[in-house]
Amino acid sequence: MNEGTFTALRTQLQEAATAFADGPGALEGILLGIVDDVDRAVREPLEIFPVCHHSPASALAMARRLREKQPKVVYLELCEDMAPLLTELRNCRLPVAVQAFATEADGFPAEWAPLSVVAPITEASAEYQAIAYALDTPGVELVLVDRSSDHVFQWQERDATAGEPSDPDAPPADAEAALHGDAVGVEIGDLRPRFAELEEHLLRHGRVRHWSEWWHQYVELPLGDSDHDTYRQVMLLIGSLFRRLAPGDPHRVRVDEDRERYMWTRMRRHLAATGTDPADALYVCGAFHAASRVAEFGVHGTDTFEISPPSATKWQHGLIPSSHAAIEAQFGLAAGSVSIAAAEWAKNLKRTRVKPYRLTGQAGTKTRRSTAKADAPVPAAEAVAPDRLTGFLQRPPVLDRLDEEELLGWSVEIVRAARRNGYLASTADAIAVFETSILLAGMRDRAKPTPYDFQDAAVTCIEKDTVPGRRDVRRLVEIMLGGDRVGQVGYDALPPLARDVHDRLAPLNLKLQQRGVQRALLDMASRPELEQCSDVLWMLRRLLPHGAARPIMGERKLGERSIQESWDLALGTHQRALIELGYEGVSIEQVLEQRLRRTAYGPQATTATVLETVEDATLHLRSRRLADELGGRALEVLATERSVDGAPEVLRRVRGLLAYYRTSEPALPQWIESFVKTGYAHYCTLLPTAFTDDDASVRQVAAMLGFLFSMESLALSLGCDRNQLELAMAQSHPEDPDRTALLWAARTQLGTLSRADLRARCDELLGNPLALPAYPRYLSGFLHALEPVPALADFVVEAVSNAFARLPDPVLLPWLPTLITTLRSGGADLTPLLIREAGRVFPGRLAELDTWTPPWRAEPAPTAVRPARGRVSGPSGLPLLAAHPATCDAVAELLGCDGGWEAAAPAPAGAALLARHPHTAQALGALLSTP
Structure with missing residues (x-):
């Protein structure tokens, strides 16, 4: 191949090189370098097949080439550790993603955990064609040669942008777009300019809005009808152009080159080990990596690259459902671009009559076997293909009748869809959409309207001022052209845990793999076998995201079991989360136990969170052994805490556990006795500081007092000294009004302050004009005091009534929102006390209100001592x-x-x-x- 062969190619690159090169020398280097890259790749003995991810043109060219060449070995750019999962694709409905998952990061930063790598696969992709050919054709070997999932994270420091969408027009994340979670995405053929100015230049001169539209118009459609040599040279040209005009980011360049060294090293080792003739093999990789300049490139490249050993991380592999929206969101593609590619793939198959490869028994397709045996392979030795670029680039595209019929069908269908969604569309609108699509294509120098032109025309002609329904016209066009297709992992391809869940929920007689919400009714009274289903559902509710298993009727608390339950299940929608549970264990009980231990022994564990794990272990696992172990851990955490942030939650959970053990166990567990004893001493020690600490809220101090007073009898029976509490109260000297009121209430409970003295202090505050503005804060303290001293409910009603009667409006009205907020934050425990006490004190009828006298203002009646019958010597009694x-x-x-x-x-x-x-x-x- 000489320079004259690519004269036309040089002319087409002249304008781009002039605009972006930094001088005459760089211009010459770019031109000659692109030609050298194409020449080097075409002359390589091991045939390189450049592709672009999720490109129907690449998939069509791949299907053609496989039937022509019938290679004996297919090298595929995909993580090498994902190879065992590919045979399970036949049990799935595409699109799905091959996933490598690690719960714990051994050798990586802890904040990276859990580690996840996904490789999505669609039917309209070259990688699926290669996989289906290799797995269903006898005598063909499929070898994955890209870096392993472990190496993806080993090189993550040098590739900080991995997995991040680079398109500012990327679709927002929604339920379908989140199917991949926060996994790092790998794919074949990430072909996109890495030079922002170059992409902006192409979009502006191509008169398109985003990169997906540019690729569809200027690459996808022209290559759909091209021969193999033309397709190959065009893809190599694009890959070399984007590579040489990419900015010199040292981290990303090093990762790209290391991947290429890795793949060529693996391929040479395989060729040497198996004795395969390079002419009988095919190397499928992204066009960006096909135009490589590393020394390890080619069959005769150097062997200087050392592959680092894997880390100690234990990886699990499986298949998870994917969707067009998830692929678009993860790889920065425009919304609807993958759906348009799927529609273009179906159109190309119908037009060209190419037989695609499909795995035998593939879900969602007809069962068929590969017909590769019927085709004769090309000779092993092939001549270097001549230049096909010049003629291809000069050939004008033609708008044939088939495209016009398709456009007319789209116009009629979008009007029908618009009517169903509330738009006042008519036949005239269909004609307008048809003509406007052709007009827009002409204004944009396009030979025929693309789906993007049609979408703009539909929005212009149909959508007026408002959207009458839930979907606008742009979304209706996306749905009409194929919509978002969501894949599904079949039962046989699920991990053991997921299959076990489906088996245990079989008595519900539901299609659990079906997407959407299904209602499950459990009547355990008439069908006791459904109790096991109830146990599984409550554990799934604890482990899976919100919405996967949601109880409608029924609850599970300590000491309580429902006899009837109603559930909304969406396990098919949350299939990815269920599959990832299978990476952590073989049963949901094992996974739940591991997570409870991980939470309890984690560095961020608090006493409240550990007590929550004790409650979950008792509720869901009914494991006294695990509950005792986690309870001992709660005791350790409590002894090391120096703050009272979790005191309200600790009090609530300890009360619940104590009530449960007292009613269901013959004796209290040893750990909870030690917890009460340690907690009594612990909170007594922290009490004086908490009363004056600005970081501790009044609610937290009240919870401490609630623990001390409610656990006092048990703590004293276990050997605690009450003098410690009295001493802590004596050392407490709060300055804030609400904390002072809380201390007064606590002293009343201890008996060191009488009710009469407490009432006198409140009256003194109301009689002092200087103290009136602060009186609402005292009342807030009394409201919080109902937690440790519920017997003060009558006094709180009296204090609040006096406040409403005697406080001036400038003080009373601003306090009312604070009162409502306090009552609301107090939860369901404080408000019923006040309501019940107020109902007892206040008159029940409006007519009685005029003559009603508050009990605290009524004169106390003299107590008459009634003598006993008969004479008694000495004191009565x-x-x-x-x-x-x-x-x-x-x-x-x-x-x-x-x-x-x-x-x-x-x-x-x-x-x-x-x-x-x-x-x-x-x-x-x-x-x-x-x-």
């Missing part, structure tokens, strides 16, 4: 005590009285004590005497 000497002796012994019974007048050993306190004995006697 002695006959009762004399009738029950055993009880009196026990009390006397506890009080340290050593006196015995008198012989003349029988009296208990505690008579002297009663004599010193006659009023108590008289009140007790009057209460117990009969009238």
Whole structure:
């Protein structure tokens, strides 16, 4: 091949090179370099087949070439560790993605975990044609030669932009676009300019909006009818052009070159090990990598590249569902471009009558076998193909009748779809869309309207001021041209965990692999076998994203089990999440146990989160062993915490666990006794600091007091000292009004402050004009005090009533939003107390309100002591005590009285004590005497 062969090619590159080269020397280097790249790739003994990802032209050219050449070995640019999964593609409905997944990153930064690499595969792709040919043709070997998933992350430091869409017009993430999650995407043929100015230049002069439209118009359509040599040279030309005009990012350049060295090293090793003739092999790679200049390029390249060993990360592999929207979102393609490519693929097959390769038994296609045996292969030794570029680039495209009929059909169909969605479209609009599409194509120097021209014409002619339905015209066009196709992984290709879930939910008689929401009704009273299904569903709710398993009726709490449940299930929609569970274990019980342990022993674990894992282990796994282990971990975390941020959650969960163990277990577990004992001492120690700490909220301090007061009896029985709490209260000196009120309530509970003194302090605050603005904050403290001291509900009602009666409007009205917020944040525990107490205190009828007097303002009635019948010598109540000497002796012994019974007048050993306190004995006697 000489320079004269590519004279036409040089002319076409002249304008781009002049615009983007940095001088005459660079211009000459770019021109000669592009020719050298094409020449080098074409002359390589191992045939290089350049492709572009999800390109119907590449898929069509691949199907043709495979039937002509029938290679014995197909080298494919795909992660080499994904090879065992490819045979499972026949059990799936495309598009799907081959995934490598690692829960823990061993040898990588911990913040990268979990690690995930996906390679999406569609039917309209060259890689699928190569896979289907190799797997269904006897005697053909498929070899994946690209870097492994582990090496993808080994080189991640040098490739910080991996997996990020580079298109600013990329579609927004939605439910379908999120099918790949945050995985790093790998694909064959990422063919796109990496020079922003070059892409902008091509889009502007091509009169298109985004890169996908440019590629469809200027590459996809012309190559659809080209022969193999023309297709190959054009793709090599584009790959070399984009590579030589790419910016010199050292990180990305090094990753690209390392991938090429990696692939050629693998291919040479395979050729040497198997003795395969390079003429019987085919190397399928992206056009960007086909035009490589590394020293390891080719069968006769150098062997200086050393492949680094894999890390210690344990990788799991599987198939996950994909979709056109997910592919577009992950690789920065325009919305609808993959659907348009699928429609173009079907159109090319119908026009050219090329028989594509499909895996035998492929879901969603007819069962058929490859017919590669019927075709005769080309001779092994082929002459270098002549220049086909000049004639191809000079050939004007023609708008044939088939395209006109297609455009007319589109125009009629979009009007029909618009009517169904509320648009006032008519036959005249169909004609207008048809003519406008041709007009727009002519204005953009296009030989025939593309789907993008048709889409713009439909929006112009049909969509007026508003969108009457949920979908606009642009979305209707995307749906009409194919829409978003979502793949599905078949039952046989699922991991063991996912198959086990489907088997255990089989009694529900639902199509669980079907997308969408399905309603499941469980009546465990009449069908006890459904209890196992209920257990599985509650665990799935805990493990899968929101919406995969959502309970409508029924709940699962400690000590409670529903006899009827209703669920909305969308396991088919969330199939990817269910499959990824299979990478973590062989059963959902194992995965749940691992996650609970990971949460409890994680570096960010708090006491509240560990107690939550204890509750989940008890609810879902019914494992006393695991609950005790995690409870011991909660005790360790509590002892190391120095803040009270999680005190409300700790209090709520400990109360629930205590109530459960007391009603369902013969004795409390050892860990919870130790937890209460340690927590009592721990919160007593932190209490004085928390009262004055600005970072601790009033709700958190109230939760600490709630723990101390509600667990006090158990803690004291376990050996705790109440003096520690009294000392902590004495050392607490808050300055904020709400914390001060909280301390007063706590002292009332301890008995160091009487109700009368507390009422007097509040009255003093209301009588002090300087303290009135702060009085609402005192009330907020009393409201929070209902958590540790619920017996103060009547006093809080009294305090709030006095505030409404006596506070001036400038103080009262701004406080009302704070009152509502406090009651709302207090949850369901505080508000019912106030409502119930207010209902008891206030009159039930409006007519009684005028004569109603608050109980706290009513005069206390004198207490009349009713004498007992008969004469009693000594304090009233002695006959009762004399009738029950055993009880009196026990009390006397506890009080340290050593006196015995008198012989003349029988009296208990505690008579002297009663004599010193006659009023108590008289009140007790009057209460117990009969009238």
